[in-house]
Amino acid sequence: MTEPPLTEAEIVEAERDLGVSFPEEYRTYLREVSAGGALFRLERMGRGWWWAGNEKWRRELLAVPFPHPDSYAESDDELMGREPQAESFDDDAEHGTAWRSWADEADRFEDLKTAGAVVIQEHGCGFSTLLALTGSLAGTVWWDGRATCDRIVPLSLDHVTGARPVQFSEWLDHGSWALLPPDWGPRLASAPVVHR
Numbered sequence: 692m693t694e695p696p697l698t699e700a701e702i703v704e705a706e707r708d709l710g711v712s713f714p715e716e717y718r719t720y721l722r723e724v725s726a727g728g729a730l731f732r733l734e735r736m737g738r739g740w741w742w743a744g745n746e747k748w749r750r751e752l753l754a755v756p757f758p759h760p761d762s763y764a765e766s767d768d769e770l771m772g773r774e775p776q777a778e779s780f781d782d783d784a785e786h787g788t789a790w791r792s793w794a795d796e797a798d799r800f801e802d803l804k805t806a807g808a809v810v811i812q813e814h815g816c817g818f819s820t821l822l823a824l825t826g827s828l829a830g831t832v833w834w835d836g837r838a839t840c841d842r843i844v845p846l847s848l849d850h851v852t853g854a855r856p857v858q859f860s861e862w863l864d865h866g867s868w869a870l871l872p873p874d875w876g877p878r879l880a881s882a883p884v885v886h887r
Contacts (some may be wrong), residue, residue: 693728697721705733705740710754714830716859717822720885729884730811742809749802749809756826757807760843763800770800804843805835812867812884820846820867822859831856834871846870 697705702721706712713721726733731744741747775793780786807825814820817838823831832846833856845856848865850872857870868879 693725694732694734695726696723697726697733701735705735708739709741709750711824713824714822714859716830717824720859720863724885731809731813742811744813745810749805752802752806753809754825755803755806757821757823757828758804758826759828760804763804767800770797801837804837808833810835814867820862823856828856830858832859832862832867832870834867834875836875844872844875847872 699722702713702718720730721733727743731742733740733742736747738747739750741750773793774797775786775789777783777786780789805821807829808821808823810819811822811832812820817836819835821833821835821843823829823833834844834846836842836844845854846862846867847854847857847870848861849855854872857865862870863884865881866879866884869881
């Protein structure tokens with residue numbers, strides 16, 4: 692069963708509480724279809740509005756613009772290249788201290804890769820679908836496959852000629868599995884996320 696839609700007043704309240712403006716297609720979905728349904732539910736919780744299935748501590752990153760994965764590839768490589776190696780240290784304790792400090796930095800960097808976005812669907816095995824809410828990519832939908840292949844990729848109708856990320860309504864019409872790049876295995880047939 693789907694959750695009922697939100698009222699316009701509830702949507703405005705949620706946007707004000709979260710400090711973001713929802714992309715128009717997502718606002719329409721919330722108002723005309725459901726507060727959740729096939730997506731993680733947007734709901735009023737004890738500490739304000741938030742999405743079920745999303746870590747509450749990520750709230751502070753919501754206002755940060757969602758970054759295109761190409762924008763941090765070089766920095767990611769540089770960070771990985773600085774991982775402390777045991778053979779560079781005189782003892783294990785010194786290496787452990789340096790590695791923990793580096794790991795903390797790497798964890799913060801990973802968190803920023805999905806700043807400005809929320810998980811709208813979970814697919815198991817660490818895969819999820821992200822909706823960008825802030826920045827120049829607001830309203831686009833992405834595949835987070837970092838748990839298995841360390842990549843966030845655009846969900847797209849055409850991966851051959853540039854992989855323009857789909858907008859939220861396009862994603863609703865096709866579903867995540869049909870919009871993955873060819874190198875992610877055989878594409879599944881389009882299946883609407885929600886019959887509208």
